[in-house]
Amino acid sequence: MDKQITLYAAKICPYTQRVEIALSEARAEYTRFEIDLQNKPAWFQPQVNPESKVPTIAYGGPPVPPSQPSPESVKITESLVLLEFVADLFPQSRILSSDPVERAKTRFFIDFFSTRVAPPHVAALLRGESFEPLIRGLLGFQELLSKEGMYAMGDQFSIADIAVAPFILRLETAVTNELGVYEPGEGTKFWSCYQSHPKFERLRRYAAALKERESVKSTYDSEYIKNAYSKRFEMFKAQRKVAAAATAA
Ligand SMILES: N[C@@H](CCC(=O)N[C@@H](CS)C(=O)NCC(=O)O)C(=O)O
Structure with missing residues (x-):
């Protein structure tokens, strides 16, 4: 019998969605347990993830309720490690090529996104910095997309797509609803440039293909993310006001 899989997850979390997409692509049977990040259960840190x-x-171990994790199961963390783990467990999902060159390209693509797109994305939304570095990062990222195929590596949907989709979806939800600590109007300005400028044509087609993928659609609740981000950014804004007032005093 296959070993059991329990995923400790949070709906707001893009890293969680990566793993959910991979498990969905693999048609894996698993138990999902939602962790309230504002009020984590006392057993979570000592028994599941020290971080x-x-x-x-x-993974594995005896069948136990997720809230009573067994010391006999192996605990595996880090979304990118988990994507490869799911790909290894379910090779028929074909989300990671067996070809060494394709694997290297896939990892390079993910690394580029993590180092050139994610940081300016966070800077714009959470620190209110300019969207310009994000635009430059996205244009560089776009160059890595396959020219003919629908997805990053071609027509085969892979962990390259899975790694970036949750962030691309959340960026759209954030800026189209002006959610972030940036000046009002900046999100809409960025979005209308992205939506209308010919230089983003390939990226727009790619984002549309990701949004259409069943595993991506079924793991993303834009209304939920909108409400959760709205609360979170209100809190950040209030904290920034307090910090600014303290600096001025
Ligand atoms: N590098 C980790 C990042 C995971 C991460 O930062 N998860 C956040 C939620 S999106 C978390 O659990 N934070 C702990 C907390 O909020 O207390 C990964 O790729 O899995």
């Missing part, structure tokens, strides 16, 4: 983060997979 106290989602996503974490508990």
Whole structure:
């Protein structure tokens, strides 16, 4: 019998969604357990993840309720490690090529996104910095997309797509709803440039293909993310006001 998989997850978390997409592509049977990040259960950090983060997979061990994790299951963390783990467990999902060159290209693509797109994305939304570095990062990222195929590496949907999709979806939800600590109007300005400028044509087609993928659609609830981001950014804005007032005093 296959070993059991329990995914400790949070709906708001893009890293969690990566793993959910991969498991969905693999048609894996698993138990999902939502962790309230504002009020984590006391057993989570000592028994599941010493870093106290989602996503974490508990793999194998006896059948136990997720809230009573067994010391006999292996606990695996870090979304990118988990994507490769799911790909290894379910090779028929074909989300990671067996060809060494394709694998290297896939990892390079993910690394580029993590180092050139994610940081300016966070800077714009959470620190209110200019969207210009994000635009430059996205244009560089776009150059790595396959020219003919629908997805990053061609027509085969892969962990390259899975790694970036949750962030691309959340960026759209954030800026189209002006959610972030940036000046009002900046999100809409960025979005209308992205939506209308010919230089973003390939990226727009790619984003549309990601949004249409069933595994991506079924793991993303834009209304939920909109409400959760709205609350989170209101809190950040209030904290920034307090910090600014303290600096001025
Ligand atoms: N590098 C980790 C990042 C995971 C992460 O930061 N998860 C966040 C939620 S999106 C978390 O659990 N934070 C702990 C907390 O909020 O206390 C990964 O790729 O899995």
